[in-house]
Amino acid sequence: MRKMDEGCLTDLSVHQLRVLLERGEVAPRDVHEAYVRRIEEVDDQLNAYITVCPDFPPELENRHGRPVFPVAVKDNIMTRGIRTTCGSRILARFIPPYDATAILRLKERGLYVLGKTNMDEFAMGSSCENSAFGPTRNPWNLDAVPGGSSGGSAAAVAAGEAPWALGSDTGGSVRQPAALCGVVGMKPTYGRVSRFGLVAFASSLDQIGPITRDVWDCWVLMRALCGHDPLDSTSAPGQAPIPPPQSVESLGGVRIGVPREYLGPGVEDAVRDAVLKAVGVLEELGARAEECSLPHTEYGLSAYYIIAPAEASSNLARYDGVRYGHRTCQASSLLDMYELTRQEGFGAEVKRRIMLGTYVLSAGYYDAYYLRAQKVRTLICRDFERAWARYDLLAAPTSPTVAFPLGERTADPLAMYMADVLTIPVNLAGLPALSLPCGFARGLPVGLQLIGRPFDELTLLRVAQAFQQATDYHLYRPVVGGEVDG
């Protein structure tokens, strides 16, 4: 690894780029070309992108001095006129006729799409190995996974292939790859960011969130993304906007709970050590931290792997070969067409989850599995509600381990599901959470997860900002593959 180089455009965070653009020291086209060159240099090794848009949008050539920035977008977010595959064969040639609300909000603020990033098919996975377009590799170690499902977005930001990116988080899909790639990732409160134009996986859990080099940029993107959208009936009306980013020197008066269930067996020693050391830094900044308990944590994974596949099995019924996407050429009848289209179009993990979801919703099993899981979800929500009486936020590891070797868990679905054991409860309870780099183990990044009250993203951003002002973990960059250092 190496320290960031202030002279290298693709090493800078967006707020640093903004200064250079406003001073006129670089032009938006220079930034664009630097990123396109960087993608050409390293993406053969990383495979972070499914689609790259190499041409600088001509309509942005003269914005009267207002800065424009490229953004990488996970390939399950609709981008008008740009192929959106969801990492699946079934949408391999799909070109959306509209933009997601999140994309429109970013375009209004001078952002444009640099490319579409690789992901586990339909966001189902924790390693980016379930993509129909081949796995993405971790820029810190090419033999390790980048995490998933937003692995392409996290790897691209870590490797200097994008200054920032969008991901989506259903059970940890923004936070876990952010942790494994050493960048910042945030899952907003359920309802904060419009889901219009996000390909539906599990509708009661999905949220779009930013992946950035540092907390300041995350703060900027969160401000841009959040807000009510009449096109998403689950987006929250009347939500308080997030104020502009500012530096934070002291955390006096902030109360932090450290749930013991998040540091138990299965959490790597080096991860536990780095996270506890980070909590120590927050205490030095004035916060008060103490151990607490979320007793139903161990049931989160089981509840999730009933609820999420159940919702997915229903959402993915729309891929029938009629209105968009792949259609088999083998079929003679309508029924044949549905069945063969889906057989040819979906990969193994997607089929497994459709099967699991259909099973737990089917006659005779609904009460025992689905309804019981939704009641357990209530118990998990109550654990958090009790914590909010005593704490302003919770601190924990994002992932129980650092990035694991490519291929290690692909044959064992349950081992793969375990990668999300510390991120899933947050989705079940609809809470905001942020992952930021807090150390390294065996040369691989460790992520600190901060979990907040509903709609209190601001506290998480403030605490994370104070941490980054006091530490330099976010200033290291990976040396990708055979790249010559310096």
Next chain:
Amino acid sequence: MNGGILDMAVSPEEVRHVAWLARLRLTAHEERLFSEQLSNILAHVAKLQELDVEGIEPTFHVLKTLSNVYRPDEVRSWPELREVVQAAPQQRDGLFAVPRVLPEGEDEVSAKNEKDG
């Protein structure tokens, strides 16, 4: 293997039935694989049976207040319509085309009835 886990086992016949419900055609290999993997996953999630959930309300979603959102039922222009239809794997006359649903004979009967009507 104890009786509890056996109870969770999903037989290849059940896998076939669920695949039918989900409109998925599986290969023989996938049927065997999913039978084993779904059994393992269900054995794992059986952990939820440990908890007493008597009297606990389910949380289908976390939104505190949620009501149906309606929009006025108004005719409006839809400039993207062409693009929408063109994204379909098969179109005819600006419509989505699908394989014939009714056998040819029945189709002719209904066409004749329509004409007569």
